[in-house]
Amino acid sequence: MCGAVKILLECIGEDPNREGLLGTPSRFSETLLFLASGYQCNVEQVVNDALFREEYRGMIIVKDIEIYTLCEHHLLPFTGKMSIGYVPSGTVIGLSKLPRIAEMFSRRLQIQERLTREVAHAVMKILNPQGVAVLMASSHLCMEMRGVRKTGASTVTSEFLGCFESSEIRNEFHARLQANKT
Ligand SMILES: Nc1nc2c(ncn2[C@@H]2O[C@H](COP(=O)(O)OP(=O)(O)OP(=O)(O)O)[C@@H](O)[C@H]2O)c(=O)[nH]1
Numbered sequence: 001m002c003g004a005v006k007i008l009l010e011c012i013g014e015d016p017n018r019e020g021l022l023g024t025p026s027r028f029s030e031t032l033l034f035l036a037s038g039y040q041c042n043v044e045q046v047v048n049d050a051l052f053r054e055e056y057r058g059m060i061i062v063k064d065i066e067i068y069t070l071c072e073h074h075l076l077p078f079t080g081k082m083s084i085g086y087v088p089s090g091t092v093i094g095l096s097k098l099p100r101i102a103e104m105f106s107r108r109l110q111i112q113e114r115l116t117r118e119v120a121h122a123v124m125k126i127l128n129p130q131g132v133a134v135l136m137a138s139s140h141l142c143m144e145m146r147g148v149r150k151t152g153a154s155t156v157t158s159e160f161l162g163c164f165e166s167s168e169i170r171n172e173f174h175a176r177l178q179a180n181k182t
């Protein structure tokens with residue numbers, strides 16, 4: 001990959017052999033491989049069997065999970081927060097596994113809609129709960145530092161599966177996200 005980065009540097013009119021850029025191809029390659037490391041794992045590995053039999057029947061929400069990902073159109077970051085909720089059906093998942101699932105999919109080239117949907121369907125598949133809700137708000141650098149250049153615009157996406165298709169359950173999810181204490 002380093003050779004490709006050197007070519008990119010030449011394409012923008014830089015000299016990849018000048019002192020300040022000598023380490024850049026390997027640093028950039030390492031960074032990109034890290035940011036794309038989500039291709040190397042799957043949901044089963046990430047969850048690591050952390051599924052526990054439990055008769056709790058209420059809604060569980062892990063909210064405001066920090067997300068950093070790369071948009072597949074411009075390879076620029078979009079960053080924001082994701083909240084994941086579910087209503088169990090006899091099994092709960094280790095809490096940390098929800099942010100881990102979000103992280104796995106965000107370390108792939110993404111669009112926000114697909115990231116939102118993939119996380120929801122992955123939780124649904126591995127846990128088989130009564131329903132899953134994912135809500136994400138983020139800002140896209142490709143809309144801020146270039147292109148239309150609208151700083152401060154926020155994009156909100158959501159996916160509601162199973163019992164969250166009922167407006168009553170969805171409203172509870174939104175209300176609990178808004179409450180200071182859930
Ligand atoms: N739906 C969706 N679009 C995205 C996302 N990230 C970037 N985009 C959009 O992808 C589109 C690509 O449009 P193009 O016209 O092919 O590319 P462009 O000329 O760079 O577009 P501009 O950004 O408008 O300058 C743009 O409208 C971006 O805002 C995302 O997560 N979801």
Ligand SMILES: [Zn+2]
Nearest residue numbers: 071073074142
């Ligand atoms: Zn983009």
